[in-house]
Amino acid sequence: MDSLVPSHVSLGGVAFPLVVTPAEITVLSTHRNGIFTVLAVVVGELTSGDGKDVPLDQLAREGFNIPYVHARVIRPEQTVDELLDGLVNWRRLSGSWPDRSRSFHVDAEAARRSLVIPAEVLLVLVSQLRALRADVLAGRRQGKLDDAPVPPLRPLTPELEEYERLLTVSMADAWEYGKELYARGG
Secondary structure: OOOOEOOEEEEOOEEEEEEEOOOOEEEOOOOHHHHHHHHHHHHHHHHHOOOOOOOHHHHHHHOEEEOOEEEEEOOOOOOHHHHHHHHHHHHHHHOOOOOHHHEEEEEEOOOOOOEEEEHHHHHHHHHHHHHHHHHHHOOOOOOOEOOOOOOOOOOOOHHHHHHHHHHHHOHHHHHHHHHHHHHOOO
16 A cells, blocks of 8 residues: 555646545635636535445436535526526636536525536546545545645636626626626636
8 A cells, every 4th residue: 555645636627625524525725716616615515425325327427415515416597697606616716618508506604605516527536535535544545635736727818817806896797797708708
């Protein structure tokens, strides 16, 4: 048993930093304005909490909803207004807009931000972290991270910097600016 848990998992153009505790392996939540906080909560529930036994095919179809923690399959009738912060946050992480027709909207009461994440990315992330946790519990891996550096997050574009600035001044102005940014694909 000399293998360690990797320091991060790279999927969809994003390096997700990991954290290992005696209870779970999940996404590290201390990065850039809390975007990873929502993933830490939701992924933690799906890998070692109330959702740890939800089959991935069921998760893909139905999502996951318990009080205060949600991974909702996006419905065709959902508007940009309902998803905007999550759409912008995926763009911040990956550099591209998510395909709303094949994504989850994840949110948690404990997190200030939400995230629209491609379904394939969330399902593979959950699958990989469940497997890593099983390896640690079975003694096939040590319950600590390797020392590989986590790639840095991409720098914000000027448009995303403006969105973040507006969030601190006026949520309404940020919302209008974000909708305009999404509409033009910028």
